[in-house]
Amino acid sequence: MKRHAAAAGWLSALCAGLGQWYNRQYAKGLLLVLIHAAGIYLIAAKLSPYLKGLYTLGTKGQHLEKVGKISKMVPGDHSIFMMIHGVMAALVAVLFVVIYILNIRDAVAVGRRRELEKDPRSLNSSVFPWMLLALPIIGVVFFTIMPIVFTSLIAFTNYASPNHIPPKNLVDWVGFATFHKLFNLNVWSNTFFGVMTWTFIWAVLATVTCYFGGILVALLINQQGVRFKGFWRMLFIIPYAIPQFVSLLIMRNMLNEKFGPINQYFRAFGLEGLPWLNDPIWAKVSVIVVNMWIGIPVSMVLVMGILTNIPKDLYEAADVDGASPWMKFRNITLPYVLFATAPILITQFAGNINNFNVIFLLTGGNPATMAYNNAGETDLLVTWLYKLTLDFNQYNIAAAVSILIFLFIATLAIVMYRRTRSFREEDMIQ
Structure with a gap:
């Protein structure tokens, strides 16, 4: 009796959007497949260096390097910029995981409704409200949540004058030492x-x-x-x-x-x-x-x-x-x-x-x-x-x-x- 819900759930877990296709919601399924592919590509190819930078906060600060007989100032890693980029990358990854989980829940919910309703065409899509809310949600994530997370993370570093101010010096994670x-x-x-x-x-x-x-x-x-x-x-x-x-x-x-x-x-x-x-x-x-x-x-x-x-x-x-x-x-x-x-x-x-x-x-x-x-x-x-x-x-x-x-x-x-x-x-x- 629950074969539609189970099948849709497992297909959506395998790849976002497959469960929606199974439930004959083709436009929603295509959109979720594209989001899934874009998310995997971004995390693997683009965001992984930023996530690594959030963990390390840099390996070498601004320093002098001797090129021939001339000493040249070489810019190093800027720990605070790396933290900001890392937080943004982490929020994108979290947003992708949330969409992935919601995709599974949606597929299971629609599958259960298919078991109760004879005609699949009578199923209403709930994509429209999410499309309207997508821009406000993204704005809240990156203009409200991101600054709060970034400020909170600074409390667990040694970011303070005079010895740990980028770009000359690096900033390190110190746990609860500040508190x-x-x-x-x-x-x-x-x-x-x-x-x-x-x-x-x-x-x-x-x-x-x-x-x-x-x-x-x-x-x-x-x-x-x-x-x-x-x-x-x-x-x-x-x-x-x-x-x-x-x-x-x-x-x-x-x-x-x-x-x-x-x-x-x-x-x-x-x-x-x-x-x-x-x-x-x-x-x-x-x-x-x-x-x-x-x-x-x-x-x-x-x-x-x-x-x-x-x-x-x-x-x-x-x-x-x-x-x-x-x-x-x-x-x-x-x-x-x-x-x-x-x-x-x-x-x-x-x-x-x-x-x-x-x-x-x-x-x-x-x-x-x-x-x-x-x-x-x-x-x-x-x-x-x-x-x-x-x-x-x-x-x-x-x-x-x-x-x-x-x-x-x-x-x-x-x-x-x-x-x-x-x-x-x-x-x-x-």
């Missing part, structure tokens, strides 16, 4: 754990202040008796409407310790100015306050849209029961707002962990400290990565830190999102 150095070598571990602690504190404070600040502003504007609501909404949305790059640079100048207008006003009243961006504590306070000024309008707009959808009869029933404003907020408003915005809150928390603009444009990670290696008091992990790569050429350490950031954010976001009420109720509906 061992990051966690156990004091010069790196102290910086990593210190910056990570501030990153987590910053993410929590920045998220909580902007979120609940937005709720507070939205509730105040929506209060009965408040006039010119449109004007107040426009006034609070202006900081978000202005490009963040411009706003942060203006705030940086305003908070300048010597020449900033804020300290000038203090001195006009006989007070000493504060070191807003030059003292470790005040610098951290400043970035949190400035981030509130930029981030509260976003939460305010979201919450104001939710407040208009809360049934008014709930508040009327609460008034009849003699509920106080705090009780109405705690039992009616806040649950509705949290239900609708919990996924957005998680997204804002993950975004604040990687909030590069506020820190880099406002403080540049400063003030500097001797306790950290290539990092300042207000540096987040993401701004530290920027310095490690562009300023100090410590690419392997930066790649290792980026992997840890990804694992932390992904795990935390999944766990937090699965605990939200909106996820549980959506899961129950499905």
